[in-house]
Amino acid sequence: MTDSTAARFDKASPEIKAHLRKRKRSQFMLKTLGIGAISIAFAMLFLLVGSLISTGYQAFTQTHLVVEARIDPALVDPDNPSDGNFRQLALDIVSNRVIGGADTDNTDRLTDILSNRAQFTLRDIVVANPDLVGETVELKLPVADKYDQLHKGMLDRDTPEENRRLSDREIEIFDQLVEGGYVAKPLNWALLTNADSRFPEVAGLKGAIIGSAYALLVCFLLSFPVGIGAAIYLEEFAPKNRISDLIEININNLAAVPSVVFGLLGLAVFIGWFGMPRSVPFVGGMTLALMTLPTIIIATRAAIKAVPPSIREAALGVGASKQQVVFGHVLPLAMPGILTGTIIGMAQALGETAPLLLIGMNAFITSAPSTPFDSATALPTQIFIWADSPERGFVSRTSAAILVLLTFLIAMNALAIFLRNKFERKW
Amino acid sequence: MTQNATKFSARKVQVFYGDTQAIKDVDVDIEDKTVTAFIGPSGCGKSTFLRCLNRMNDTIDNCRVEGDILLDGEDIYDKRIDPVQLRAKVGMVFQKPNPFPKSIYENVAYGPKIHGMTRSKAELDEVVEKALRRAALWTEVKDRLDTPGTGLSGGQQQRLCIARAVATSPEVLLMDEPCSALDPIATAQVEELIDELRTRYSVVIVTHSMQQAARVSQNTAFFHLGELVEFGETDSIFTNPQDHRTESYITGRIG
Numbered sequence: 001m002t003d004s005t006a007a008r009f010d011k012a013s014p015e016i017k018a019h020l021r022k023r024k025r026s027q028f029m030l031k032t033l034g035i036g037a038i039s040i041a042f043a044m045l046f047l048l049v050g051s052l053i054s055t056g057y058q059a060f061t062q063t064h065l066v067v068e069a070r071i072d073p074a075l076v077d078p079d080n081p082s083d084g085n086f087r088q089l090a091l092d093i094v095s096n097r098v099i100g101g102a103d104t105d106n107t108d109r110l111t112d113i114l115s116n117r118a119q120f121t122l123r124d125i126v127v128a129n130p131d132l133v134g135e136t137v138e139l140k141l142p143v144a145d146k147y148d149q150l151h152k153g154m155l156d157r158d159t160p161e162e163n164r165r166l167s168d169r170e171i172e173i174f175d176q177l178v179e180g181g182y183v184a185k186p187l188n189w190a191l192l193t194n195a196d197s198r199f200p201e202v203a204g205l206k207g208a209i210i211g212s213a214y215a216l217l218v219c220f221l222l223s224f225p226v227g228i229g230a231a232i233y234l235e236e237f238a239p240k241n242r243i244s245d246l247i248e249i250n251i252n253n254l255a256a257v258p259s260v261v262f263g264l265l266g267l268a269v270f271i272g273w274f275g276m277p278r279s280v281p282f283v284g285g286m287t288l289a290l291m292t293l294p295t296i297i298i299a300t301r302a303a304i305k306a307v308p309p310s311i312r313e314a315a316l317g318v319g320a321s322k323q324q325v326v327f328g329h330v331l332p333l334a335m336p337g338i339l340t341g342t343i344i345g346m347a348q349a350l351g352e353t354a355p356l357l358l359i360g361m362n363a364f365i366t367s368a369p370s371t372p373f374d375s376a377t378a379l380p381t382q383i384f385i386w387a388d389s390p391e392r393g394f395v396s397r398t399s400a401a402i403l404v405l406l407t408f409l410i411a412m413n414a415l416a417i418f419l420r421n422k423f424e425r426k427w
Numbered sequence: 428m429t430q431n432a433t434k435f436s437a438r439k440v441q442v443f444y445g446d447t448q449a450i451k452d453v454d455v456d457i458e459d460k461t462v463t464a465f466i467g468p469s470g471c472g473k474s475t476f477l478r479c480l481n482r483m484n485d486t487i488d489n490c491r492v493e494g495d496i497l498l499d500g501e502d503i504y505d506k507r508i509d510p511v512q513l514r515a516k517v518g519m520v521f522q523k524p525n526p527f528p529k530s531i532y533e534n535v536a537y538g539p540k541i542h543g544m545t546r547s548k549a550e551l552d553e554v555v556e557k558a559l560r561r562a563a564l565w566t567e568v569k570d571r572l573d574t575p576g577t578g579l580s581g582g583q584q585q586r587l588c589i590a591r592a593v594a595t596s597p598e599v600l601l602m603d604e605p606c607s608a609l610d611p612i613a614t615a616q617v618e619e620l621i622d623e624l625r626t627r628y629s630v631v632i633v634t635h636s637m638q639q640a641a642r643v644s645q646n647t648a649f650f651h652l653g654e655l656v657e658f659g660e661t662d663s664i665f666t667n668p669q670d671h672r673t674e675s676y677i678t679g680r681i682g
Contacts, residue, residue: 240488310525314588316486317521318538318595319514328541329527 052406056399062188062201063143063151065114065177069093070136071126078133081126086119087111093139097182098173109170113177115142117202142190142201143183145393147174151183154392165392191400195368196377196385200393203386205401207368211281211361211376212350212408218285218372219292219349224342226289227296228331234297235304236326255294262291263355271359278360279375287359288349295348299341303334336423343416347409353380379405431458434599434629435480440494442475442484449475453494453655455648457599462621462630464644464661466637468676471650473633477601480631481517482510498599515542518592522604524584526576526591531568534576534587535559538595554594561627562590563620582613586620593628600624602632606639618643637677641665649673 072092076084094110115121118141125139126132142148146165149155151174161168177183194204238244266287270276276283307330315325331338356362362381369376377385383405386398435457442450450472457463457480465473475484482503484490496503503513515538526534535555538544545551555572559565564586568579576587585605592600602621606614621643624630634640640647641661648658649672657664657673668674 308525310521310523311527312486313483313519313521314525314527314591315537316483317481317514317519318541318591319511320537320541321511324541333528 049406052399052402055396056403057396058152058154059191059393059396059400060188061152061185062190063148063183063185064140065094065143065182066138066140066184067093067097067182068136068138069096071133073134076126076133078130081130081133082123084123084126086122086126090114090119090122090141093141094177097180098176106173109173112170113143113147113174115144115201116199117197118142140184140186145200145391148201149392150174151178151185191397192404195366196364196382197366198364198391200389200391200397203394203397205379205382205404207365208377208379208382208401209404210368211284212378212380214281214369214372214376215284215288215356215361215378216346216350218282219288220342220346222286222289223292223296223345227293227342228300228338230293231297231300231304232326232331235301236322236330251294251297255298258354259291259352260354260358262287263358265290266355267358277373277375279363279365279377280373281361281369281376281378282372283359284356284361284378285372287355288352291352291355292345292349295345296338296342299345300334300338303337303341304330306337307333336420339419339423340416343412343419347412347416350408350412351380351405353384356381357384379408431460433457434459434498435631436495436497436500437476437479438495438497440476440479440492440496442472442479443491443493444487445489449653450479451653455655455658457629457631458646459598459629460625460627461646462625462632462644463646463648464640465631465633465648465650466635466640466676467650467656469635472653473648473650474603476650477603477631477633480599480601481514481519483514483519485510515595516597517599517601518595518597520585520588520592520600520602520605523608524581524588526579526584526587528575528577530573531559531576531579531587532572535590535594538591542595544595558590558594559587561593561624562586563616563623564590580613582609582616585609585613585617589617589620589624593624597628599629599631602630604633604635607635614639637665649676651676 069092072089075089075092076086091107091111094113095106098106098110121141122139125137143151146155150166150171155164155166157171166174174183190202190204192204192209193206194202195207197203234244234247238247266283270283270286271278311329311333312325315329320328356378361376361378362385363375363377364385365375365377379401383398383401386394386401433456435455437453437455437457440450440453441448453476465477467473478484479492479496480498480503484492492504498513498517501508527537529537532555535558536551539551539554545554556565556569559568564583567583568587576584579587585608589600589605605621606617609617618639621630621632625645632640632644644661646659647661647664649656649664649668649670651672657668657670659669664673665677668677
């Protein structure tokens with residue numbers, strides 16, 4: 001080393017010091033930018049979940065009238081309970097708790113306190129157990145949406161009466177019920193166990209959850225075997241030439257096609273040509289499968305490529321056939337990657353709205369589907385329907401439904417992470 | 428040359444990757460119950476030639492082999508020869524130990540299983556034990572046959588791979604730099620093992636280490652730029668090379 005180069009590497013020289021400072025500064029900048037980006041992402045996430053929870057938490061409880069009441073045999077015939085006058089029974093249950101009772105002035109108001117569906121809830125209870133007629137039973141009946149809003153404090157009592165959805169007299173009557181200890185606000189299981197309804201106080205997600213589950217099942221059963229088969233063929237058996245290149249490019253393009261286009265395809269092909277029914281999860285699942293298929297093929301090919309060639313050579317070296325190598329060694333080792341990709345694809349399909357709207361899965365259906373061939377909604381389309389509904393109660397229910405959907409998505413992603421860690425191998 | 432029967436006989440072998448020629452006109456006879464070493468600088472084609480002997484090059488798309496390679500007088504590139512059967516007869520051990528991510532037992536039993544060589548579990552157990560004994564691994568692993576093969580040390584893994592290769596009762600063992608990923612102690616163990624294997628099999632070993640070639644082999648082939656420069660008894664190659672390129676290589680001037 002000559003003297004001049006030695007001098008250049010002298011740590012004390014001002015040039016070296018300046019250079020070092022510059023290097024440290026740029027490293028510090030990069031770090032700060034990174035932390036800043038992550039902080040912004042977290043803040044956005046916090047804002048999203050925070051706003052959802054702050055509007056949605058009200059929907060996880062529902063105001064109920066909890067009373068002990070006698071099932072009057074004069075209104076309900078024990079031999080033919082389904083024809084009983086449950087409307088009158090529901091009215092009586094309320095009017096007996098209110099000073100003044102059901103005079104001509106109050107009857108309509110009192111009828112309105114309980115949900116319009118309360119009479120049917122009563123009927124279902126009695127029909128299921130006719131021995132209750134004449135007995136005194138504890139009943140828990142949902143109150144109508146506007147009273148629910150009032151009880152949750154979302155209806156401002158200071159608003160002038162003519163601008164308010166409840167009159168002073170109505171509020172007074174309800175307050176009597178609250179003072180009497182007849183009003184409770186238990187957890188709203190109906191959100192998960194009821195199907196959709198026009199009345200927000202009894203509307204639930206059961207139909208949407210089952211519809212989504214059926215659609216995902218159909219989507220999985222179609223796209224998983226077909227996707228893996230296609231990926232194995234392309235990766236292991238197909239000759240590498242122009243045609244396989246073209247196929248590869250097209251699969252990558254398909255993964256980027258907007259989902260609404262797949263919806264139109266499903267509408268035209270499955271419903272238009274094949275004459276399949278509208279709004280059913282089976283068709284929804286097939287449409288989602290079109291969308292998930294490229295994702296699964298790409299993930300599977302990547303997972304197969306990641307299997308070290310030494311394992312293939314080892315198997316070939318002892319005389320395994322190509323098919324034995326693929327199914328005995330490559331596929332088991334690629335499985336965690338394949339499963340992760342599949343679950344991510346499924347999670348995507350679960351949140352997909354546009355294609356389901358196009359094949360009519362945004363219909364108003366008040367019963368949960370019992371087969372994949374019954375009309376149903378799915379979670380995202382249910383959110384879409386509720387977000388569109390004018391009733392005040394649907395505002396918080398929309399947020400609650402989004403939270404339910406997010407919970408399912410987080411659960412699926414957690415499953416993907418769990419599977420990946422469990423089956424991850426080291427070599 | 429020793430007087431053993433010829434196992435492999437290669438004539439005018441040419442190998443092409445696409446348009447580039449990797450091997451030119453190689454003629455070589457590999458004897459039974461002998462260790463033959465292939466030496467030469469990197470990229471000289473010794474591994475490529477080794478992989479012709481069990482048709483591993485078939486798996487490379489644009490690879491083309493010309494000329495004749497006879498195993499016991501039969502052309503292994505004949506249409507009637509099934510490469511899958513051939514590879515049971517000509518076992519291979521690779522550069523990096525590559526046990527399957529399965530148990531030790533499964534690793535060794537895999538070959539006999541896929542070739543349907545055993546009829547019962549007891550028979551398979553016997554084959555596995557014999558193979559592990561031949562690979563000098565039995566005493567070390569007999570109590571933990573169901574633990575993963577990937578959990579063994581590097582040297583043990585390589586001997587497991589040798590056990591896996593001998594489990595199908597091959598006639599020839601091809602070894603592609605089997606010690607390059609091992610430490611000196613494990614290397615010594617594997618070399619010792621190669622010397623024992625010679626009593627049953629014809630062994631062909633590719634190595635970068637000339638000392639190793641001198642230690643384990645009886646015959647040595649020196650490859651340079653895709654050509655077989657010199658082939659003969661190891662002693663004479665190292666003490667009295669005929670070609671100046673061989674001499675340059677073993678004295679360290681090229682390579």
